[in-house]
Amino acid sequence: MSTLKVLDKDYSDWVCAACGKPLQPAPVELEYLDSLFNVELPCCVACGMVLIPEELALGKMADVERLLEDK
Amino acid sequence: MDQSEMRNWEARCTQEEPPRCRAACPLHVDVREFCTRMAEDRPDQAWGTLCRTLPLPSVMARICDAPCKKACLRNDAGGAVEMSALERACADFPGKTPPLHAPPSRGRKATIIGGDIAALTAAWDLSRKGVEVALHCPCDVTDMLNWLRCTAPLDYEATLRKHLETELATLRRLGVVIHEHAPVSLTLVDTARAEERLVFIAPDAYQALLEGDAPPDDLTLGTVRTGVFAAMRPAEPEQAFSPVFLAALGRRAATSMDRFYQGASLVAGREREGIFETRLYTNISTVAPVSPIAVSQNGYSREQAVQEAARCLRCECMECVHNCAFLAEFGSYPKQYTRRIYNNASIVMGTRQANTMINSCMMCGLCASLCPDGFDMGALCLQSRQDMVARGKMPASAHEFALRDMAFANGEDCVVARHAPDTARSAWLFFPGCQLTASMPDAVERTWRWLRTQLGGDAEKGGVGLLLHCCGAPAHWSGRTDLHAEAVRTLSAHLDALGNPPLITACPTCTDMLRKALPQAVITTLWEVFDQQTSDTAFPASPLAAQTELVLHDPCNTRHDAALRSAVRSLLHQRGIRVTEPERSGEHTECCGFGGLSESANPALGVKIREGRAARLTTASPADAVTYCAMCRDMLAKSGKRILHMLDLLLPPEPSEPCGPGCCGPRADNAAGPHAGPAPSYSERRENRIRLRERLITGYWQEAGRTAAPYEALRVTYTPEAQQRMESHRILDSDIRKVLLHTEQQKTWLENVTDTESKGRRLAMFRPTIVTYWVEYTLQDDGGYMVHNTWSHRMRIIPPGHRSGNGGNA
Ligand code: SF4
Ligand code: SF4
Ligand code: SF4
Ligand SMILES: [Zn+2]
Numbered sequence: 046m047s048t049l050k051v052l053d054k055d056y057s058d059w060v061c062a063a064c065g066k067p068l069q070p071a072p073v074e075l076e077y078l079d080s081l082f083n084v085e086l087p088c089c090v091a092c093g094m095v096l097i098p099e100e101l102a103l104g105k106m107a108d109v110e111r112l113l114e115d116k
Numbered sequence: 117m118d119q120s121e122m123r124n125w126e127a128r129c130t131q132e133e134p135p136r137c138r139a140a141c142p143l144h145v146d147v148r149e150f151c152t153r154m155a156e157d158r159p160d161q162a163w164g165t166l167c168r169t170l171p172l173p174s175v176m177a178r179i180c181d182a183p184c185k186k187a188c189l190r191n192d193a194g195g196a197v198e199m200s201a202l203e204r205a206c207a208d209f210p211g212k213t214p215p216l217h218a219p220p221s222r223g224r225k226a227t228i229i230g231g232d233i234a235a236l237t238a239a240w241d242l243s244r245k246g247v248e249v250a251l252h253c254p255c256d257v258t259d260m261l262n263w264l265r266c267t268a269p270l271d272y273e274a275t276l277r278k279h280l281e282t283e284l285a286t287l288r289r290l291g292v293v294i295h296e297h298a299p300v301s302l303t304l305v306d307t308a309r310a311e312e313r314l315v316f317i318a319p320d321a322y323q324a325l326l327e328g329d330a331p332p333d334d335l336t337l338g339t340v341r342t343g344v345f346a347a348m349r350p351a352e353p354e355q356a357f358s359p360v361f362l363a364a365l366g367r368r369a370a371t372s373m374d375r376f377y378q379g380a381s382l383v384a385g386r387e388r389e390g391i392f393e394t395r396l397y398t399n400i401s402t403v404a405p406v407s408p409i410a411v412s413q414n415g416y417s418r419e420q421a422v423q424e425a426a427r428c429l430r431c432e433c434m435e436c437v438h439n440c441a442f443l444a445e446f447g448s449y450p451k452q453y454t455r456r457i458y459n460n461a462s463i464v465m466g467t468r469q470a471n472t473m474i475n476s477c478m479m480c481g482l483c484a485s486l487c488p489d490g491f492d493m494g495a496l497c498l499q500s501r502q503d504m505v506a507r508g509k510m511p512a513s514a515h516e517f518a519l520r521d522m523a524f525a526n527g528e529d530c531v532v533a534r535h536a537p538d539t540a541r542s543a544w545l546f547f548p549g550c551q552l553t554a555s556m557p558d559a560v561e562r563t564w565r566w567l568r569t570q571l572g573g574d575a576e577k578g579g580v581g582l583l584l585h586c587c588g589a590p591a592h593w594s595g596r597t598d599l600h601a602e603a604v605r606t607l608s609a610h611l612d613a614l615g616n617p618p619l620i621t622a623c624p625t626c627t628d629m630l631r632k633a634l635p636q637a638v639i640t641t642l643w644e645v646f647d648q649q650t651s652d653t654a655f656p657a658s659p660l661a662a663q664t665e666l667v668l669h670d671p672c673n674t675r676h677d678a679a680l681r682s683a684v685r686s687l688l689h690q691r692g693i694r695v696t697e698p699e700r701s702g703e704h705t706e707c708c709g710f711g712g713l714s715e716s717a718n719p720a721l722g723v724k725i726r727e728g729r730a731a732r733l734t735t736a737s738p739a740d741a742v743t744y745c746a747m748c749r750d751m752l753a754k755s756g757k758r759i760l761h762m763l764d765l766l767l768p769p770e771p772s773e774p775c776g777p778g779c780c781g782p783r784a785d786n787a788a789g790p791h792a793g794p795a796p797s798y799s800e801r802r803e804n805r806i807r808l809r810e811r812l813i814t815g816y817w818q819e820a821g822r823t824a825a826p827y828e829a830l831r832v833t834y835t836p837e838a839q840q841r842m843e844s845h846r847i848l849d850s851d852i853r854k855v856l857l858h859t860e861q862q863k864t865w866l867e868n869v870t871d872t873e874s875k876g877r878r879l880a881m882f883r884p885t886i887v888t889y890w891v892e893y894t895l896q897d898d899g900g901y902m903v904h905n906t907w908s909h910r911m912r913i914i915p916p917g918h919r920s921g922n923g924g925n926a
Contacts, residue, residue, distance in 0.1 A: 058870040059879065063863055074914035082911075089866075093915035096866055096879065097890065102909040103845075110910050114511035115468045 048072045048083045051105055056096055061089030068096055075106075078113045117499065122458040125496060128489040129451035133396035135431035137199065140187035140391050142364035145169045147184055147199060147428070154202055154425030157418070162425075163211030166203060171240035171363055172233075172283035177207035178276060179233075179264055179359045183391070189398055189431050194405035197428045201411040205421040218290045219246035224377045227308035229300055229325065230318025231255040233264065233359050234347055236287070237366030238316045238373075243290035245374055250313075252298035254321060257281065264359065300324055309343055314376060316369045317346035319362060335389075336372045336382040337365070343376070345369045364390070397488040398431040436483035436491065439700065441725045442714060443483065443493065446473045450483070450491050457500050461507075468509065474500045475514045476721050479593060479712030480672035485704055494712060501595030512886070513910065514717040515594035517846045521798075525550035525586040526603065529822060530805040532584040533610040536568055537816045542581030542617040543573050546642075547630070549623030550586040552763075554801035555746035557808035559763040560584075560622075563642065566767055567620065570649060581614055584809060587626035588633065593713045604633045611637065620645055622763075624673040624680070624745050625711075643744060646766060647683040647690075655691075659768045662692035667733045669698070669752065669759070670705035671745035678703075684744055684762065691765060698736040706732070708751035715751070719844070723755070730757035750795035799842065799849035827853035830860075831900030838903045847889060847906050855882040855891045856901055877904065886910060 057067045068087035073095050075082045087096045097106070117125075133139075137147035146165055153162035163173075170176040180200055188196035224247045228235050231253030239251045253260070261277055288294065298304070300321050308315050316337075317325050326332075330340050337345045347365040355361040368389060375382050409416065409424040416424060436450065437443040446453065453473065460470035479494030504510040524530065530550070535542045546567055548560045564582055573579035588603030611617075611634070618638035621627040627641050649655075660666075668688065674680050681702060688695050700706050706729050709715045715722030730752050733741045741759040743749050749761045796804060806822075814821045830853050834842070841847070859865050859880035866879040881890045892905040 059866045062865045062867045071916045075911045077911040099907045102907045106909045
């Protein structure tokens, strides 16, 4: 499964408070209603904490959620 | 829903029935479409419409005696549409006649005997179907003209000959062989039959040939002679010489002959071939009468034709659609929606396009109250929702928030089910409903107090008990029969424990739901109890001056409860209020958008619905409005409408005892009067319920209050932007607190390190169950939180290195 790039902006100005590491794009799996998506998202390289920005949550992600719910 | 069920539903919607004109036209010309094109000044297209149906159109359009006029609905509003003059005008404008082609005959041959318009029509229809036609006229063109002349004494016969010759030329081009002055005899019939030709004997030849035979069959025009069809001149005087009735006979014969060739049934599905009564309903109560444009000697000018055609009402039903924002939203009408819903359920793979539509109906019953056949879209949508739930196809997000709210209202922080303090039984049980409790907790308390004072009660009879619980409406509306049954079960258990006293309900939705779910319960509405209270001193002084005007909004659940509606009017009258009724009220009242969880599944439509209703209340009068459902009040208040609840009017807070801080949410803050209060937010609604229960339990029963959850101890404030996001994304204060507490405990958050104004902002997330919440906040100097933004998603995150199967970030 190829990794989708869904964000253009750089989120390296966000730092993981626990690890002190800036977020970097990394492949993350998103799951909803038995569908899996491989997406590149800003993550903490140390602990893996992921950032889902507002624009993604309310935009593409919401669209896909709705689509899957109507399947 | 199986196919036959779908057809039953479809059959109740008569929107696709033809208008009266078309039903009354023996040839069923699409008069409505014709008039539409003419009114648009597109005579070429109008001509196309006529040519689709009329045989020998350039003749028929000029001689038709228009029996449709008698049936035209415009008769009731100024006079029938002048269809004959319009057709003539259309024929006189140069319009292109669509080209006609005859398919191959494959050996099908027919002999037509006669020279009237029935004979010509049969020849026209059969030749267009590819049949080789021999037309034996006892006469010639001049005589044919005489026929037409005697049927239609028109002033422009001179041109008629030209048009007849044109159409006869068309017939010849289509392969019709015309024998003029043909000897008409039974030998001709026998010879034709010997050659396996089908025969049609038109009315002008009937007498000469078949006099003495049993008359032909009305439906098929078949005679006792196999393969021979015939029509007699109609007996009814207005049909005997009517060109269009005669043409219809020719068409009927041609249809039978065509079926005969195909070996198909001659009788099946022909009920509506002749003129019939349509089932179409068209509401013309608001149509202004307009007289027809007078027809002059030379017929209509082009402008006159446009004007006259514009008088056509384009009859259709759409009664429900015109009065329901939901039905209008999806661009069609119930018959088509039925098909969409059926198709939606049949999809195995692919997107179910109709889900949102099905979940957007308010289930308010207005359509059924307006529809001539009582089509109840709400019942159809409810059935579909239940079906979707049963098959696991209901989108989770559609109703989740509402169902969570219901579970909360029925949870330990909100439920009260008790006899009045110091009594061991209840003569009455007050059931305010969970939405009134969420909107106006202080008014619930005042009402209960009022009931206890006014209805009295003693140790023997019992007092007025209190039941704070949800009626289960959200579960019912969402198609969750399981959750609804559970809510009813819990309710019944509470009622049993309290000795099943008669209920006093304040909310019209609860009233309706409980009457249906608990048929054995005795239920009286609060408003009827109030209305029976005749004592002058029963109510505190009105907050409004005598003779104040208010526009009354009936909640949609009172549609079938005339007693309740009249009690409310009587109360308002007693209160000195001048009531103005909006156009849609009483049994035809409109829903505020909350019904059926419409607003929950389709928030954008919800805005349209409440704004539409609010606007119509304002049209009735710019005065403030009043209603007797807390949800209606809040929904309409969200649209900016000034609207009060009946309790604001009947049991306003005593000036001497202002309610405690926050006890009535933002409504108490407004100095302008009880009606000006905005609707409480979703979070405030929850708090209101918790606080009310707390106040009652500790204050009236002297019991210990609840133990607050740890997250409640956090100090959290919100920016106005954050508050607005919480409302539109339906994120609760408690959701946010849970995120913050989780973060505090786990010490995991993201921090902004830019040199922008976002520096120091923190971002935390938590997924309590199936929704992930994000909170953007700053830590205050005092250790409190200032929330700037919040959002959520339902997708689950599986961080890098945690492949499918574990809990993700949370
Ligand atoms: S009211 Fe609505 S459902 Fe009823 S016939 Fe008219 S369009 Fe159809
Ligand atoms: S108003 Fe128009 S559509 Fe209605 S019956 Fe008359 S001609 Fe037909
Ligand atoms: S919202 Fe009400 S009027 Fe509209 S379709 Fe549904 S039940 Fe009928
Ligand atoms: Zn980290």
